[in-house]
Amino acid sequence: xxxxxxxxxxxxxxxxxxxxxxxxxxxxxxxxxxxxxxxxxxxxxxxxxxxxxxxxxxxxxxxxxxxxxxxxxxxxxxxxxxxxxxxxxxxxxxxxxxxxxxxxxxxxxxxxxxxxxxxxxxxxxxxxxxxxxxxxxxxxxxxxxxxxxxxxxxxxxxxxxxxxxxxxxxxxxxxxxxxxxxxxxxxxxxxxxxxxxxxxxxxxxxxxxxxxxxxxxxxxxxxxxxxxxxxxxxxxxxxxxxxxxxxxxxxxxxxxxxxxxxxxxxxxxxxxxxxxxxxxxxxxxxxxxxxxxxxxxxxxxxxxxx
Amino acid sequence: xxxxxxxxxxxxxxxxxxxxxxxxxxxxxxxxxxxxxxxxxxxxxxxxxxxxxxxxxxxxxxxxxxxxxxxxxxxxxxxxxxxxxxxxxxxxxxxxxxxxxxxxxxxxxxxxxxxxxxxxxxxxxxxxxxxxxxxxxxxxxxxxxxxxxxxxxxxxxxxxxxxxxxxxxxxxxxxxxxxxxxxxxxxxxxxxxxxxxxxxxxxxxxxxxxxxxxxxxxxxxxxxxxxxxxxxxxxxxxxxxxxxxxxxxxxxxxxxxxxxxxxxxxxxxxxxxxxxxxxxxxxxxxxxxxxxxxxxxxxxxxxxxx
Numbered sequence: 001x002x003x004x005x006x007x008x009x010x011x012x013x014x015x016x017x018x019x020x021x022x023x024x025x026x027x028x029x030x031x032x033x034x035x036x037x038x039x040x041x042x043x044x045x046x047x048x049x050x051x052x053x054x055x056x057x058x059x060x061x062x063x064x065x066x067x068x069x070x071x072x073x074x075x076x077x078x079x080x081x082x083x084x085x086x087x088x089x090x091x092x093x094x095x096x097x098x099x100x101x102x103x104x105x106x107x108x109x110x111x112x113x114x115x116x117x118x119x120x121x122x123x124x125x126x127x128x129x130x131x132x133x134x135x136x137x138x139x140x141x142x143x144x145x146x147x148x149x150x151x152x153x154x155x156x157x158x159x160x161x162x163x164x165x166x167x168x169x170x171x172x173x174x175x176x177x178x179x180x181x182x183x184x185x186x187x188x189x190x191x192x193x194x195x196x197x198x199x200x201x202x203x204x205x206x207x208x209x210x211x212x213x214x215x216x217x218x219x220x221x222x223x224x225x226x227x228x229x230x231x232x233x234x235x236x237x238x239x240x241x242x243x244x245x246x247x248x249x250x251x252x253x254x255x256x257x258x259x260x261x262x263x264x265x266x267x268x269x270x271x272x273x274x275x276x277x278x279x280x281x282x283x284x285x286x287x288x289x290x291x292x293x294x295x296x297x298x299x300x301x302x303x304x305x306x
Numbered sequence: 307x308x309x310x311x312x313x314x315x316x317x318x319x320x321x322x323x324x325x326x327x328x329x330x331x332x333x334x335x336x337x338x339x340x341x342x343x344x345x346x347x348x349x350x351x352x353x354x355x356x357x358x359x360x361x362x363x364x365x366x367x368x369x370x371x372x373x374x375x376x377x378x379x380x381x382x383x384x385x386x387x388x389x390x391x392x393x394x395x396x397x398x399x400x401x402x403x404x405x406x407x408x409x410x411x412x413x414x415x416x417x418x419x420x421x422x423x424x425x426x427x428x429x430x431x432x433x434x435x436x437x438x439x440x441x442x443x444x445x446x447x448x449x450x451x452x453x454x455x456x457x458x459x460x461x462x463x464x465x466x467x468x469x470x471x472x473x474x475x476x477x478x479x480x481x482x483x484x485x486x487x488x489x490x491x492x493x494x495x496x497x498x499x500x501x502x503x504x505x506x507x508x509x510x511x512x513x514x515x516x517x518x519x520x521x522x523x524x525x526x527x528x529x530x531x532x533x534x535x536x537x538x539x540x541x542x543x544x545x546x547x548x549x550x551x552x553x554x555x556x557x558x559x560x561x562x563x564x565x566x567x568x569x570x571x572x573x574x575x576x577x578x579x580x581x582x583x584x585x586x587x588x589x590x591x592x593x594x595x596x597x598x599x600x601x602x603x604x605x606x607x608x609x610x611x612x
Contacts, residue, residue, distance in 0.1 A: 005494070154607045184606045187528045188311070188570035214606070215518075215562040215599045219525040222493045249599065256521040264494035293521045293555065300490045300520070301460045 003226040008267040010046055011254060012207070012233045013039050015282075016067070017048040017082055018251055019239030021060050025286050029063045033070045035282060039236060040077045042274035044254070047071075048101060048233075050081045052088030068095040078139065084115055089129045092138075099139040101177075102126055104168055106144050106161050109152035119160075123167045130171040140175075142168045143209065147178035147193065148185035158193055162200045175205040175231060180220065183213025183249075187223035194227035207231035210252050212238060212291065217252040218260060225266060232257065237279040237290030253292030255279060259300075272299070309532040314573040316352055316537045317560060318513070319345045321588075322373070323354040323388055324557055325545030327366050331592050335369045339376045341588060345542060346383045348580035350560070353377075354407060354539075356387045358394030374401040384445065390421055395435045398444075405445040407483075408432055410474055412450050412467050415458035425466075429473045436477040448474045449483040449515065453499065455490035464499055468506045481511040481537060486526065489519020489555075493529035500533035513537035516558050518544060518597065523558040524566060531572065538563065543585040543596030559598030561585060565606075578605070 016036055020027055027035070032049075039047055049071055055062035064081065072079050072095060080099035081092045092100050104122040105111040111119045126142065133140045147161050165176055178193055194206055208224040210217040210233070221232055234257045240250030255275040258268050272294070279295040289296075322342055326333055333341070338355075345353055355377055356370035370387065378385050378401060386405035387398045398406050410428045411417040417425045432448060439446045453467050471482055484499055500512055514530040516523040516539070527538055540563045546556030561581040564574050578600070585601040595602075 149606065183603075186566050186569040212521075213599060213603055214565055215524050215559065216566050218521050219528045219566065222525045223528070253521065259520055260492050260522050260525065263492040293519060297489075297519055300455065 005222075005225045005264060005266050006230055007265065008269070009225065009261070010231045011044060011257065011268055011270060012046040012048055012080075012231060013044040013236065013254055014048045014209070014233045014251055015039070015235035015237070015239045015254070017051050017061075018233070019235040019237075021051055021058055022240050022250070023060065023286070026060050027285060029066045029070075031285050032063070032067045035236070035278070035285075036067070036071045036074070036079075038274070038278040038281065040071075040074045042278055043268075043270040045076060045269065046078050046080065046099075046231075048082060049079045052081055052083055052091040065091070065095055068097065072096045080139075080141065083129065085125055086129060089132065093136060097138070099141065100133060101141045101143060102129060103143050103145055104164055106146045106156045106164060107150040107153045110146050110150050113152065119164060123164060123171075126168055127171040130173065134172055140173050141177060141207065142173040142175070143177040143179050143207075144168070145179045146181045148180040148189055149182060151182050158196055161193060162196050165197055166200050169201040169204055173204065175207050176201060177207035177209055177231070177233070179209035180211060181209075183211035183217065185210060185220050186216050187219045190220045190223035191227050194224060194229055198228045205230055207233070209233040211240075212249045212252050218256065221252055221257060222260070222264075225261075236275065237282050237295070238292040239282065239286070239290055249291040253290070253294065255294035256292050259294055263300075311528075311531045311570060311572050312536055313571065314575075315531065315567070317350060317563065317574055317576060318352040318354055318386075318537060318539045319350040319542065319560055320354040320515070320539045320557060321345070321541035321543070321545045321560070323357050323367075324539070325541040325543075327357055327364055328546050328556070329366065329592070332366050333591060335372045335376075337591050338369070338373045341542070341584070341591075342373070342377045342380070342385075344580070344584040344587065346380045348584055349574075349576040351382060351575065352384050352386065352405075352537075354388065355385045358387055358389055358397040371397070371401055374403065378402045386445075386447065389435065391431055392435060395438065399442060403444070405447065406439060407447045407449060408435060409449050409451055410470055412452045412462045412470060413456040413459045416452050416456050419458065425470060429470060429477075432474055433477040436479065440478055446478065446480045447483060447513065448479040448481070449485050449513075450474070451485045452487045453484040454486040454495055455488060457488050464502055467499060468502050471503055472506050475507040475510055479510065481513050482507060483513035483515055483537070483539070485515035486517060487515075489517035489523065491516060491526050492522050493525045496526045496529035497533050500530060500535055504534045511536055513539070515539040517546070518555050518558050524562065527558055527563060528566070528570075531567075542581065542598075543588050543601070544598040545588065545592070545596055555597040559596070559600065561600035562598050565600055569606075
């Protein structure tokens with residue numbers, strides 16, 4: 001027997017953050033605000049709107065505060081920002097966010113290259129931030145990057161991921177996410193890792209982040225839902241990529257995920273029609289066709305001519 | 307708990323048939339033969355090499371006999387052809403094939419538009435062909451097209467599909483396939499339809515055919531394997547499309563399927579490296595990049611530099 005999918009899930013739209021962060025085309029602040037407004041209008045209730053990184057390293061996110069000032073009070077939406085260190089946390093607080101996404105890393109090499117520290121160092125960073133975030137009443141989401149494979153170390157032992165997850169949860173978290181940062185996960189790995197995670201941190205909501213780099217992203221999303229995950233990341237149009245995987249496609253696309261899930265009786269609260277309109281608009285802004293299929297195929301089931 | 311995937315499956319390579327049949331770029335007989343040789347060299351043991359259709363309707367298949375004459379005796383490979391009617395069966399016999407794929411259809415409108423008959427009419431056609439095929443000792447595969455949705459009728463009731471499957475099986479078949487001809491299937495529908503099929507025709511090997519039109523093709527393939535399917539169709543590079551779904555992508559890609567399955571401990575007997583080489587060659591022949599991701603991303607797990 002196959003495990004049942006949940007009857008409803010939350011999608012975290014990460015296009016404005018993970019999508020735009022990795023793209024060579026830089027959108028204006030105005031366009032980013034419009035993108036986020038369209039996403040909120042389509043029914044997305046959680047939107048990752050910016051990343052608090054060094055603008056010298058990631059110039060696409062240099063206007064994080066300017067974008068957030070315009071969208072942080074969108075009604076019915078929890079707008080979040082990616083936090084990598086204490087300075088990022090202070091910026092999130094100053095921007096008035098009520099939700100943060102902290103990023104830990106499963107391997108030391110990735111932690112060293114990306115943040116000049118170790119995997120354990122990031123766990124300690126979280127211990128400090130988690131306390132302050134709790135005191136401020138913020139929703140605390142924690143992600144473990146490269147949880148399915150690392151571009152520098154290759155295979156990532158499951159035991160290592162679980163050890164980090166436990167340590168992060170001990171410091172306090174409202175949900176924990178495993179991220180397939182470079183798009184190498186497959187359904188069996190997803191089942192195995194989330195089964196182990198739910199055993200390690202029972203009762204803690206689980207979230208997953210997939211890229212469609214090797215065409216397994218949607219199969220992985222389905223596997224995650226059959227494994228107890230109730231929050232999935234996706235990006236409008238499948239925007240994005242990964243600086244470490246040239247030629248790779250981006251996150252799984254919000255519209256293709258919604259299309260699959262609604263057919264499978266998993267409610268998302270998102271309007272497929274409005275998402276398709278938003279993607280066509282975004283393709284105009286980006287100056288190219290995006291990887292999602294949804295905006296370019298006929299809706300299904302289609303209204304049939306008499 | 308999730309149902310277990312099989313430890314090994316057969317992939318039927320349908321690129322030379324379903325892929326090329328729907329493409330505006332026509333390959334030469336020589337190039338088709340080379341494509342099939344490369345596929346056999348990569349380890350594919352079942353290859354659908356041609357379709358016995360009216361060359362006026364499908365000019366891409368006008369050289370079916372010329373192609374088959376060159377590949378029918380490839381060692382270790384079962385080369386098959388698509389059969390739609392009695393005339394097609396005679397052509398298959400004359401070409402020396404040892405395996406045929408007969409195509410029935412789940413809806414009357416599709417049967418009328420495509421073959422000038424009814425769904426029931428095709429079941430009767432099969433009854434005649436099945437007997438002769440058995441007498442000739444051919445392997446008889448039967449496919450039900452538009453088994454997950456029809457471009458003319460929309461939703462296709464499961465009961466209708468099962469009724470046709472029973473009738474086809476009663477006439478004799480060595481395997482039965484449900485085809486998502488227009489790419490509208492999702493994992494739950496796959497689970498439900500193959501569960502019902504395995505109850506209706508217990509013990510008969512089940513095969514599935516998916517298009518990645520709406521980005522659900524690989525999730526569907528995984529769902530099929532968890533539902534008792536042991537034979538999956540795929541096409542090199544994800545070549546192909548559907549004349550009724552403009553802009554749609556093709557079949558699921560052989561290399562991306564193999565990549566996913568081998569990681570999930572489902573043996574395919576196919577060399578990913580040789581498939582990637584074959585796709586790069588095919589992209590040259592077709593004059594464009596194909597939808598598969600495999601040939602354009604780094605292999606995984608990668609060999610890491612010291």
